[in-house]
Amino acid sequence: MNPFKILNIGPEASAQEIMQAAALALREKQHSAYEIAEARRQLMDPSARPVLAFIYFADLEPLLRQPVRGEKPLSADALKRLEIFD
Amino acid sequence: MRGKVFAVVLSWVRKFCRTKVTVYPDPTQFLQIARYALLAGQWQQAADAYTEANLSAPADLYHAGFAQVKLGDAIACLRLWRQLDCTHPDFIVQKEQVSLLLIEELHCRLDENPLKQEAEVRQLLEEFSLAYLPSGGGLLTRCRSLRLARLWQEEQIEEIFASADETDWLQPTALAVQAKAACQLMMEADITIPTAQARHFINCCLSLLFHPEVGPQSEPQRQALLDFGVDVLRRQAARQLNNGGSLLWQWEEELALLRRMSRLSAMPIFTPALALQAKIADQLFILIQKSRDAFADSSKWMAAGAVYSSAAQALLLVREGDYDGAMDTLVELEEIDDPFVAWGAAQVRTACGLHYLYRGQCRKAEQILINGPAHWTAELEKQLLAAIERDDNQDGTALAACLGILTLPENAETGAVFCSTLTNQVVRLRSSEEASPKLLDAAMRKAVALNPNDDFAQMIFDQVRRDLALTEIGEAFDRDCFAEAARIATASRFPQAVEQFFETARQVAARIERGDYADQEAAVFTLNELLDSVSSVDSSHGAVRRIRRVLDGLRIEARHESL
Numbered sequence: 071m072n073p074f075k076i077l078n079i080g081p082e083a084s085a086q087e088i089m090q091a092a093a094l095a096l097r098e099k100q101h102s103a104y105e106i107a108e109a110r111r112q113l114m115d116p117s118a119r120p121v122l123a124f125i126y127f128a129d130l131e132p133l134l135r136q137p138v139r140g141e142k143p144l145s146a147d148a149l150k151r152l153e154i155f156d
Numbered sequence: 157m158r159g160k161v162f163a164v165v166l167s168w169v170r171k172f173c174r175t176k177v178t179v180y181p182d183p184t185q186f187l188q189i190a191r192y193a194l195l196a197g198q199w200q201q202a203a204d205a206y207t208e209a210n211l212s213a214p215a216d217l218y219h220a221g222f223a224q225v226k227l228g229d230a231i232a233c234l235r236l237w238r239q240l241d242c243t244h245p246d247f248i249v250q251k252e253q254v255s256l257l258l259i260e261e262l263h264c265r266l267d268e269n270p271l272k273q274e275a276e277v278r279q280l281l282e283e284f285s286l287a288y289l290p291s292g293g294g295l296l297t298r299c300r301s302l303r304l305a306r307l308w309q310e311e312q313i314e315e316i317f318a319s320a321d322e323t324d325w326l327q328p329t330a331l332a333v334q335a336k337a338a339c340q341l342m343m344e345a346d347i348t349i350p351t352a353q354a355r356h357f358i359n360c361c362l363s364l365l366f367h368p369e370v371g372p373q374s375e376p377q378r379q380a381l382l383d384f385g386v387d388v389l390r391r392q393a394a395r396q397l398n399n400g401g402s403l404l405w406q407w408e409e410e411l412a413l414l415r416r417m418s419r420l421s422a423m424p425i426f427t428p429a430l431a432l433q434a435k436i437a438d439q440l441f442i443l444i445q446k447s448r449d450a451f452a453d454s455s456k457w458m459a460a461g462a463v464y465s466s467a468a469q470a471l472l473l474v475r476e477g478d479y480d481g482a483m484d485t486l487v488e489l490e491e492i493d494d495p496f497v498a499w500g501a502a503q504v505r506t507a508c509g510l511h512y513l514y515r516g517q518c519r520k521a522e523q524i525l526i527n528g529p530a531h532w533t534a535e536l537e538k539q540l541l542a543a544i545e546r547d548d549n550q551d552g553t554a555l556a557a558c559l560g561i562l563t564l565p566e567n568a569e570t571g572a573v574f575c576s577t578l579t580n581q582v583v584r585l586r587s588s589e590e591a592s593p594k595l596l597d598a599a600m601r602k603a604v605a606l607n608p609n610d611d612f613a614q615m616i617f618d619q620v621r622r623d624l625a626l627t628e629i630g631e632a633f634d635r636d637c638f639a640e641a642a643r644i645a646t647a648s649r650f651p652q653a654v655e656q657f658f659e660t661a662r663q664v665a666a667r668i669e670r671g672d673y674a675d676q677e678a679a680v681f682t683l684n685e686l687l688d689s690v691s692s693v694d695s696s697h698g699a700v701r702r703i704r705r706v707l708d709g710l711r712i713e714a715r716h717e718s719l
Contacts, residue, residue, distance in 0.1 A: 071344070072311070120377060121384045125339045132329040133305040134270055137298055139263060140291065143256035146225050151194075154244050155215035 072126050073109030076101050081123035088113050183210045194219050199226040214240055218247075221254075230258035234284050255284060259291050266298060271309070274302040297324055304333050313337045313344075320356060325363075325426070325434035328370040335360035342388040348395040352476075354403050359430040361385050362410055366418045366425045382411065406475070413460055420447050428463040429472055440464045441496070458499040466492055467500025474507045483508050483524070490528060498529070506530040509561070513539045516546065518557030525561045536561075537570060544577050552591035552599075555581055559595075559602055568607075575607035579616050586620065593624040618650075625653040633660045636682065638689035645693050658699040661690045665699075669706045676714060683707045 074081065077091035092110040095101060101109075112118050190205035206220035221236035233254050240247070262280060265273045278299045286292035300322050307316045316337035323330050338357040341349065365371050365378050365385075372378040389407055393400030410427045417425045421443055424436070431437040441464040444457070451457035463471055467489050473482040482504050489501040509525035512518075513536075521543075524530075544558045555578075562574065582599050585591035600617040607613065625648040632641035638661070645657035664686055673679035687703045694700075 072340075075311075117380065121380050124372065124377070124381060125336050125343070128308060128329070128333050128336055130305045130308060130329065130333070132327065133301040133333070136263075136267055137294060139260075139294070143260050144253050146228060146230075146257060149222070149225060149250065149253060151222055152218070152244075152246050152250060154242075154246055155218040 071101075071105055071109070073112045073122060074126050076105055076109040077113065079113075081127050083113070085114060183208065187216060190216070190223075191219070194223055199223045203227055211236070211239075214242065218242075225254050225257070230254050230261060231280065231284075234258065238284075252289065255286055255289055256291060258284065259286055259289065259295050262286075262295055263298075266302065270302050271306045274299050274306060278303070300324060301327060301330060304330055308333050308337070313340050317341060317353060317356060325430060326424075326436070328367060328424070331360065331364055331367060331424075332370040335364035339385070339388070342392060345392065349392060351396065351399045351403070354389070354392055354396070354399075355406065355429070357385075358389070358403065358407050358410065359427045362407070362414050363424070363426040363430050366414045368422055368424065402475070413463075416450055416460075417443065420450055428468050431464060432468055432472070437464045437468055445496070458496055459503075461496035462500030462503065465494065465496040465500055467497045467504065470504045471500055474504055479508045479511045486528070502529045502531050506533060506536060510536055510539050513543050513561075516543070516554070518543055518554040522557035522560040537574075541573065541577055544574075544581050552585045552595050555585065555591070555599055556595050559599055562602060571606040572610070575603045575610050575613050578603035578606070579610070579613045582616055582620060586616075586623070593620060593627045596620040597624045622648075622650040622652060625650055626656050629653060629657050629660065633664065636685075638664075638686050639692075642689035642693050654693065657693060658690065658697055661686055661699050662702060665703045665706045669709070676710065680707065680710050680714070683710065 074083075077083075077088060077095055079087060079091045083091065088110060092106055095106045095109075096103060112122060186205045186209035190202045190209060193199075193202035193205060202223040203220070206216065206223060209216065211217050211220055217236050217240050221233040224230075224236065225233035234251070237251055237254070258280070262277045266277055277295070281287055281292065281296055281299065287296040300319075301324065304316065304319065304323065307319065316334060320334060323334055325331055325334075338353075338360045341353065342357050361381075362385075365381055372381055386404075386407060389403060393403045396403065414425050414427065417440070423439065423443075425440065426434055426436060428437065431440050441461060444461045444464060448454075448457055451460060462468070470482045470485040470489060473479075473485070486501060486504055486508075489497055489504070492498075492501075505524055505528050509521045509530055511521075512524065513521035525536075530536075540558055540561060543554055546554055578599050582596050582603070586596055597620050600613065600620050603613045604610070604617050625644055628644050629641045632638070632644065641657055641660070645654045648654065665683065667673075668679045668683055673682065683703060683706060687700065687707060690697065690699050690703060
């Protein structure tokens with residue numbers, strides 16, 4: 071499970087924010103107490119935290135970006151009826 | 157005049173169109189209306205009428221489609237036009253123009269709502285085979301990127317792995333998403349995941365960690381991620397009965413390779429399998445070709461080059477256990493004049509030979525290993541020894557195949573081990589009496605050559621040579637080749653062989669004396685031949701006198717008969 075998602079926090083959250091998020095998550099009861107405790111433990115570990123942040127966050131902007139398109143095709147108005155079927 | 161007629165027709169068409177086309181139940185009338193409307197440039201009316209009509213004639217199908225595209229509905233137009241079996245170049249060009257209009261329209265749909273429209277756009281791309289057009293390829297790539305983004309947002313990690321085949325690996329973010337999804341899969345898997353998935357993790361993860369754009373920005377961060385990677389891989393490898401070791405070996409080998417290569421260039425460095433998939437193996441191969449100094453020795457340089465060369469595919473097949481598939485590519489590979497490819501091909505040949513040896517298919521292994529260049533490796537030595545030692549083969553065919561493969565190792569210690577193993581196996585086969593003496597002789601000849609100082613091997617070699625001489629003398633007598641038997645007896649330094657020769661000669665003479673030969677002339681001829689052969693070995697031997705006596709008796713008998 072994604073610990074950032076369980077606690078609903080971003081990759082830059084401070085230790086205090088993690089604690090507060092864990093308390094909030096316990097109150098909201100969307101996840102089990104074990105999952106919340108595990109997420110908190112993982113994110114409070116200074117060596118595990120950067121690894122988890124790297125794995126669970128990705129900048130999708132380059133995938134969503136509109137590609138540069140070439141020349142626009144002929145408009146429908148410019149299409150001429152072909153006589154080959156007459 | 158023409159203008160007036162046209163105006164009349166137009167008003168007539170408009171009138172009918174205003175009164176709703178559904179009042180005309182006859183489809184032919186709709187066709188008439190549609191044709192007039194089309195000529196008048198009334199695209200909406202034409203399209204409506206064509207919709208109500210039965211379209212079967214090519215002209216009607218074309219015009220119905222034309223009216224649709226003029227109304228901006230390229231999809232409806234192409235759906236109508238694909239029913240036309242027309243190869244006229246003007247039509248092909250126009251159809252392509254409409255396809256380009258549709259591609260532009262689909263791009264616009266994606267611009268408005270990229271993640272929601274992607275699935276429908278992709279469906280249309282497939283329906284009209286738009287990906288075959290240059291700009292359609294761009295649209296397909298865009299759809300794939302969007303799908304990957306959507307799957308990541310929806311946390312459909314398994315689906316991301318399933319879409320690996322259509323991932324644009326040269327798009328750094330796509331690589332990052334695939335790698336991160338693979339990491340999550342490995343981390344969260346409580347069960348044994350398929351080997352292909354674990355290899356995908358290795359390929360993506362290592363390629364990402366050495367990517368200059370989307371990889372970790374500092375060496376400590378990269379090391380932390382590498383430690384994490386090897387940790388999850390170890391946990392997974394421990395669950396995989398057969399492939400665990402191979403996965404860890406791949407990680408270590410490819411990590412060392414990528415680390416070395418990343419120092420050579422700022423370009424993205426992919427693992428061999430991913431480089432092949434991303435079609436950048438050629439570029440990485442050239443990079444290695446030019447970097448001899450980066451490798452400690454030439455075998456490491458060759459190994460690195462081979463995995464990105466034309467031999468890469470075959471090497472990957474071997475790694476995946478598809479030995480038959482790898483063997484199929486070998487002939488073609490061995491024709492390529494390149495040292496890296498030759499090195500890779502030899503690796504493939506060795507691995508395939510080893511595989512068949514391990515499975516007890518010694519003859520097949522022999523054919524593979526001696527019919528082309530292979531590498532003599534410690535593993536090959538080990539498997540050869542195991543194959544020689546295997547005692548489920550009583551007639552020694554496995555031993556014969558191993559003898560074909562076995563060359564003289566440079567290492568004397570290895571030679572001694574092989575000598576001892578061969579000798580033990582020969583002793584076992586000799587006692588079973590099913591293996592041919594020639595094979596045992598060949599085996600002991602090789603054993604003694606491997607370790608001339610082994611006294612036990614020398615003793616067994618003498619015994620099998622004696623066995624062979626006895627067998628060959630017997631076989632020569634069976635074929636009435638007395639001169640050959642005499643030559644073997646003379647050449648043999650074993651008294652038992654000479655004694656066997658005389659004993660058999662005596663038996664032949666006794667048979668003739670008993671009258672086994674019906675033809676007396678043939679009997680005399682055979683005895684003369686036997687006498688010459690026996691005399692050539694030892695003219696003073698008692699067998700000579702015995703044969704002479706039988707011969708004299710036959711001659712006297714012949715004289716009496718002639719009188």
